Amino acid sequence: MTDHNIPVTEDELHAYVDNELPAERSQAVQAWLASHPEDAERISAWRALGNKLQQRYGDVADEPVPQRLDLDRLGARRSRWMWGAVAAALLAFIAGGSAGWMAHDAWAIEISPTEALRDEAITAHKLYTGEVRHPVEVGSGEEAHLLSWLSRRVGTTLRTPDLTKYDLKLLGGRLLPGISAPAALFMYETASGERVTLYCTPLKAPTTTLIYRETDDTASVQWVHDDYGWVVSGPMNKDTLKLVATAAYEQLETR
Numbered sequence: 227m228t229d230h231n232i233p234v235t236e237d238e239l240h241a242y243v244d245n246e247l248p249a250e251r252s253q254a255v256q257a258w259l260a261s262h263p264e265d266a267e268r269i270s271a272w273r274a275l276g277n278k279l280q281q282r283y284g285d286v287a288d289e290p291v292p293q294r295l296d297l298d299r300l301g302a303r304r305s306r307w308m309w310g311a312v313a314a315a316l317l318a319f320i321a322g323g324s325a326g327w328m329a330h331d332a333w334a335i336e337i338s339p340t341e342a343l344r345d346e347a348i349t350a351h352k353l354y355t356g357e358v359r360h361p362v363e364v365g366s367g368e369e370a371h372l373l374s375w376l377s378r379r380v381g382t383t384l385r386t387p388d389l390t391k392y393d394l395k396l397l398g399g400r401l402l403p404g405i406s407a408p409a410a411l412f413m414y415e416t417a418s419g420e421r422v423t424l425y426c427t428p429l430k431a432p433t434t435t436l437i438y439r440e441t442d443d444t445a446s447v448q449w450v451h452d453d454y455g456w457v458v459s460g461p462m463n464k465d466t467l468k469l470v471a472t473a474a475y476e477q478l479e480t481r
Contacts, residue, residue: 234258239265243272267353339431340455342405344448347425347457348441350402350411355421362398362413372399376410381428382454387474389414394422394470405429422460422467424474429455436471438464447471451479 234255241247242255259266337345354361364372369386377384379401386396394414402409404427412424434450445467448457456478458471 234265239269240272243269243276263356264353267356271349271352339405339429340434340437340448340450343425343427343429343431343450343455344439344446344457346405346409346427347423347448347459348444348446350409350425351423351446351459352444354400354411354413355423361421363400365398366396368398369396376401379408380410380426381407382426384410384426385478386412387424387477389422389470389473391473392466392470393417397421420461422458422470425455425457425459427455428453431455436468436475438468440464449475 238247238251238255242252247255259269364375366372373384373386376399386399389396393416395416397413397415399410399412402411402425407428409425409427414422414424416422429450430453431450433452434448436447436449438445438447440446440462443462444459445462445464446457446459447467447470448455449471450456456475458467458474460467460470
């Protein structure tokens with residue numbers, strides 16, 4: 227069996243992102259990604275995460291070692307060696323911008339809850355709006371079941387805003403793992419095929435007004451109310467997306 231015929235493992239995907247695979251396995255992973263769009267999307271998300279870590283912490287590698295880690299200030303020779311190794315490992319990790327799961331955990335700790343909310347919503351939006359056959363888990367034809375199910379899992383009474391005024395028809399929704407609790411994702415589609423998603427999850431954070439942001443080719447409007455975070459994501463059209471988000475906000479928050 228050649229390298230190209232050996233199934234690609236999760237560890238190899240992480241090693242591929244970190245440029246740690248031999249050339250022949252890198253080629254096999256590239257071939258795998260060409261026929262597995264969901265894995266390709268995950269690779270893209272991990273690389274974006276690595277870039278964020280590099281932008282935020284890359285300069286730390288050039289800073290002087292803190293006095294508390296100065297080997298001359300540490301006690302026994304064994305202790306000096308251990309602390310030096312720890313410091314070197316930390317600096318190497320920060321400078322390298324590894325995009326594996328350790329990086330994911332570090333990033334989740336450092337960013338604010340509202341930033342984490344937006345990142346999770348955007349990732350879900352990009353992943354599922356690209357699906358052709360299975361963009362949603364439960365279709366709009368079972369809306370009553372969908373709302374009852376997701377409301378029970380998320381912990382609040384959910385509704386699907388009526389966005390037909392903006393040529394947006396409900397496709398359905400799905401349950402997702404949120405930042406610290408289950409999340410609900412509802413998907414809408416225009417007659418021309420453009421998709422907009424509404425993401426909701428419990429979130430212990432201060433109440434906010436509608437906040438618009440753009441990332442790459444995707445825009446979002448988010449808000450926090452009554453310990454729940456909401457994000458409307460879609461194409462980068464600020465005026466239209468803010469109108470859609472405002473309509474959703476008014477229908478959801480005037481319960």
